[in-house]
Amino acid sequence: MIENNNARRTGNRLAHLKLASGAAALALALSAVPVSLPSPAFAQSYTFTDVAIEGNRRVEPGTILSYAGIARGQTVNAAELNEAYQRIQGSGLFEEVEIVPQGGTLLIRVVEFPTVNQISIEGNRAIDDDALLPQVQTQSRRVYSPSQAEADADAIADAYVQQGRVAARVQPRVIRRSDNRVDLVFEVFEGGVAEVERIGFAGNSQYSDRRLRRAIQTKQAGFLRAIIASDTFIEERINFDRQALSDFYASRGYVDFRVTGVNAELSEERDAYFLTFNVEEGQQFRFGGVSVSSDLPEVNAPLFREAVRVRPGTVYSPSLVERDVARLERLAIREGLDFIRVEPRITRNDRDLSLNVNYVLTRGERIFVERIDIEGNTTTLDRVVRRQFDTVEGDPFNPREIRETAERIRALGFFRNAEVNAREGSSPQEVIVDVDVEEQPTGSISFGGSYSTSSGFGIQVGFSERNFLGRGQQLAFQVSTGVSNQRYSFNFTEPALLGRDLAFGLDLSYAETNRDNSEYNTAIGTFSPSLTFPIAENADLQVRYTARYNDLSIPDESEVGQIVRSEAARGEQVESSVGYTLSYDTRRTGLDPTAGVLLEFSQDFGGLGGDQQFIKTAARASAQRLVYNEEVTLRATVEAGALNYQGDGSRVTDRYFLGTSRMRGFEPGGIGPREFDDGGDIDDALGGNYFAVARFEAEFPLGLPEEYGISGGVFYDVGNLWGLDETNDNVLYEDGALRQVVGVSLFWTTPLGPLRFNFSEALQKESEDKAQNFEFTISTDF
Structure with missing residues (x-):
């Protein structure tokens, strides 16, 4: 096994001229050619009647002569012979070159570089061969070049640097084979990942280091560093972070803000970086x-x-x-x-x-869009990208619209990279818009399991695709099964029906429960197509149709109250309704980057066929604001709903229930009207036709290292659930008082998602309410 740098040293050692004349030897010595022969110091000219070439197998003699540039009968001196040697050696075709004058014959001996038999990479674990081999320019069955092998080794090392492995080393080696062939092997020492141990800021007074660290992409290494990639030091990400800081301050009125420099210090062990962003905030305008x-x-x-x-x-x-x-x-x-x-x-x-x-x-200038060219979309159809444009061929060219289009294409989430640029077209009055995208995976498959004391073991299997068949459509289905319940759901969304800003959605679901947290069985199936379209800036309107199958049954051995039994006696029912939802959302587009509002109002009207006539109304208002230099997040939500069923009234499968999603501190069905007897044999949560809830919470740092991703919170919930169409003497809390809950929360941001742990205490509740002092959920935005 011979290293390629050894090959280069061998070539330099053997690359010398053997000239018969001592005078020529001295002349070549003065020309810096490494030869040393005893000779008198005088110059001499040569005229060769013949040129002989030895050692060449693949390279034609004429090719070597063309590099030498010496014709038969031409008079040359030692300097010109040296230049001929340099040209042959510089061709990169030969490992060794000798030029030997022998009377009237010029002898050129060469040793050709071997051909590359195969290329392999050894020692790589963090990056697969499929990702590294495209960095290698050397090709099999081509002439081996030591300089190109070194360049390939540097390219492989750069790929590791992009993953934060700055200590990675790559050594190219050659293994000699028969017939002047070699195997090229790149030996890789990957080293460890250089993590960002600490991120600091100098010059900031308006916002703390903790707040600014949330604004950038690079994160500090935490105890989950083995599976977190954002704490890896990547130089290109630092440039993105500089821009992110500038955007953060600019959106808050600091127009003079600038990052004066970024210091990245590598630890002595070469496994961690200490980053310091030097900033000048300026004044707020x-x-x-x-x-x-x-x-x-x-x-x-x-x-x-x-x-x-x-x-x-x-x-x-x-x-x-x-x-x-x-x-x-x-x-x-x-x-x-x-x-x-x-x-x-x-x-x-x-x-x-x-x-x-x-x-x-x-x-403005009278410039038109000649055409829009889209490249790189191997999966996504052209029309999915093209409909992000408000401009079509022949429209006036507007640079601002092109910039906004580029942002919309990136926001799709279908592409790893998307570039939109304009260039001059067939005339100065026309431009061509080039869209260059790079696809990325958009689908996922999930498997999971669960266990609860009430329903036993369960299995969940899910599939989702955000760009179905490259059409920009969203498709998802999920199957969840357990000992006492099964649920199947299917969701489909076409975001641009008929090529317009009109989203079509289709939701299908079917769920069965078998005495899950109750003494009765249910089977509920829904079919709901919908259309959603914008009606104003930040405002959308959804119209929908819903068909709902509803079956309520009671096993023979079950102990249920009179109300549930009478509702189950109605048997299977089918509901048919039309409805709408108005929403107004400024969480991302509001005037204040530290605040946002979400307003929703919806109604469904039953009676378009089916067995029931009803009106279902719901409203929600949520707001969020960052205070104390954006260190503390305040959230508030007010939510209410009302059911008005005609005829026999609503059933337990129709009414509202307050669980952890609407009111914390109580079990699902833990508050509201319930049928209860003193013997304890009957305890049916009945739900309610009306509910109103207000939730208030604050999230704040706990002073722990930020890389842990742990913060704290406090919350206060107040609400009530009431109203039945049918009652009796055993029904409790049909008009119950308000319930109040206080608690503390622990938020933990993990690679698996944001987790939330709630510890609560009911300040006000009824005696038969089912309190829940601890719950574990996936944290969600308001």
């Missing part, structure tokens, strides 16, 4: 005067001024200005004004720390 102006006669400036949403006194944010620019340009299109550009001109007032914004409407 707010919007001052906001105006709209134009010297174009066809522009109605007051009309455009009414479309501006930013108000004086609001904390300045470039994104708010960008949204106003988009609104004004859309208004110009609706008014039939083409090629109108909105230029925000900002005047700075350092005295009161305000920025005056004047939106100037001007006439």
Whole structure:
């Protein structure tokens, strides 16, 4: 086994000229060719009548002569012979070269570089061969090149550096085979992952290190470092973090913020980095005067001024200005004004720390979109990418719309990378928009198990695909089975029905329970298609149809009360209803990056066929705000619902129940009306036709190392569940009082998802309510 750098040293040692004349030897010595022969010091010229070539197998003699550049009968001196040698050696075809003048004959001896038989990589575990071999430019059955092998080794090492293994070393070695062939082996020493041990900030006073660490992508290494990739040091990610910090401060009015430098210190063990971001925050600015102006006669400036949403006194944010620019340009299109550009001109007032914004409407260049080219989408259909454009071929070109389109394409989540650029088309008045994407996996399969004292062991199997058949459709189904319950669900969403901003959804489900937390059995199946479309900025409307099969039965040995028994006597029922949901969501697009609001109102009207006539109404309002320099998160939710069933009224399978998702501190069915006898044989949770709940909570750091991902919280819930269509003397709490719960929470962000542990105590409850002092859930946003 011979190292390639040894091969290079051998080539340099053997690369010398043997000249018969001592004078020529001295001349070559003066030309820095490493030979040493005793000779008198005088120059000599040569004329060769013949050139002989030895040692070549694959390379034609004519090729070698062309590199030498010496013709028969040509008079040459020692310097020209040296240049001929350098040209032959520099061709990269030969391991050894000798030029030997022998009277009137010039003898050229060569040893050709071997051909590469096969290429392999050894010692790699963290990165597979399939990911490393594309970095290698050396090819089998081609001439071996030591310099290219070194370059390939560097490329493999760079692949490890991108994964944070800065100590990785790659050594190319060659194994000699017969017939002048070699096997090229890259021996890899991977080393350990260089983690980010600590992230610090210098120069920040408005926001703590803890808050700024949440704004960047790189994370500190924690005790789960073996499975967390975001704590690995990757140099390219640092550039992204610099931009993330700039965006964070800019959205909060700090227009002068800048990152002056990033110090990355490698530990002595070369297995960890210490990062320090040096920042200058500057002052926070707010919007001052906001105006709209134009010297174009066809522009109605007051009309455009009414479309501006930013108000004086609001904390300045470039994104708010960008949204106003988009609104004004859309208004110009609706008014039939083409090629109108909105230029925000900002005047700075350092005295009161305000920025005056004047939106100037001007006439832009008359440039059209010639065509849109999409490349790299091996799975996703062109139309899925193309429908993210508000622009089509032939429309006026708007650079801002192209930037927004690029963001929408990236937000799809179908592509690992997406670049959208414009270039000049067939004429200066036309542009071609190039979209270059790189696909990534969009499907997942999940398997799980569960156990509870009431329902025993259970198995869950699920499949989801966010880009079904490359059409941008979402498809998911799940099967959950246990000893006493089974549930099957299927969900399908077409986000652009008929190529429009109209989402079609289809939900199918079927669930059976067999005395699960009750003394009765249920079978419920639903079929619900829906259409969802925007009606205003941040506002959507969903309309739907729902068909619901509902069966309630009682086993012979069950002890149930009179109400459930009478409801079960109705047998199987089918409901048919139409409904709608209005939603308003500013959690991502609101004026304040530290706050958000979600409002929902829905109604379903039963009686379009089926066995029941009813009206079901529900409403929810949620809000969130970050306070104390965004260290503490405050959340509040108010939720209510009402059922109004005609005829025989609602059944236990129709009514509301308050469980952990709506009110913490109680078991599912733990509060509200229930039929109960003093002997304890009957204890049926009946649910209620009405409910109202208010939830308040605060989340805050606990002072633990941030890399643990652990924070704390406190909460207070108050609510009630009431109302039945049928009652008797054994029914309790039909008009029960409010229940109140306080508790503390432990939030833990893990690679498996955000987990939440609640410890609660009921401040106010009824005697037969079922309290639950501890629960473990998956944490979700409001």
